[in-house]
Amino acid sequence: MSGIIISSLGKKLLMSLAGIFLITFLLLHMGINLLVIIFEDPMVYNKAAHFMSSNILIKIFEIILFGGLLLHVIFALILQIQNWLARPKRYNKANYSNTSFFSKFMIHTAVITLTFLVIHFLDFYIKAKFGHAAEIIVDGVAYHDLASEIMDKFKMLPFVIFYIAAFIFLGFHLIHGFQSAFKTLGLDNKKYTPVIQVLAIIYSTVVVAGYSIIPLIIYFL
Template identity: 60%
Template sequence: MTNFFTSSIGKKILMAGLGLFLIVFLLVHLGINLLLIIFESRDPFNIAAHFMGTNVLIKIFELVLFGGFLLHITYGLIVQMQNWIARPVSYAKTHPSQTSFFSKYMIHTAVIIGIFLVIHLFDFYLQAKIFGGVPEVVIDGKTYHDLGLLVFEKFKIGWVVIFYIFTFIFLGFHLLHGFQSAFQTFGLDHRTLTPVIKASGVIYSVVVVAGFILIPLVIYFGN
């Protein structure tokens, strides 16, 4: 077992597992964010955000999530470096063979998502946790951070909206390959199941990206 996660296949299995974990996280994240545009009031979102920020179990999971992100990124970089080293002299002429297009650009889409992640943490998470200055709101006699207002104010700025949408599209490209590729890495290959997994990956990517894009758009063009 000691060599398992240092081997090329072991590293990919770890990355695939973490990737699927992050894929589940994205669904939760999207679900809570959608509360902002589903309801007239920001209260449901603020209550949900409060729960996510204070519940002990969720707080433990938050650490797992940060660890997951860091490991996925670290392993991704290590694997990419080794892959680049494996071909010191590149070809003079290349030909686009019939391959999974986005699989060739995982590191490129990853860099865009990575930059976004840092900015995104500064925009919201660190505002609430460290910098303070988040407005407060009273719901049913209890004081909550008005994180919803923070989001509304952010997404009133045109370039912020454009930047977020731009990144979501690249996140979609990353997911399009990542989702189905993870199952192949786990060794899951089945005559009927694999096409279902591939289709689910496309549906997931489109739905999640469309959902995330919808939020800043609705807020920007709404009242």
């Protein structure tokens, strides 16, 4: 049991568990985001956001979430460095083996996604959390007007492009990450693996589409 952090398989296990956790979180997050465009009333979204930042259970969940993300990133880094060290001299002719395309670029798509995340934190999350956004008072409760914040942001074309691009790369990351996590957990089987592979593609497409549709609608409408 103590070997779990030391051994490569242990690290990968934790990484894949964290990955699957993040995968579920992405769906939840997407659901809340979509409130902005589904409901005309911006307060629906603002209330949901308010709930997310004030509920105690959510706060605990948030800590786990950050932990998971950190774990995913740190173990990925360690494993990746080991992987680089495992082949000190590279091949002259690149690898033409017939493998899943996106699996070769996990670290690259990860870096892009992480960069986006950092910006997202600095730009939005901290504001939402620590209140630099404008406030709206409804029924005596002060809500951050995050909905308007989003509306403003997504009227800027460069921001929209950056946002969508980041999600496309995240999608690439997920296509392989989704199914790889199951294999690392030991779940690989003639019957179910093809199903998981299809699910991975559906899930990745849904995530990319779900997040990207928001800026598109806001920008063009």
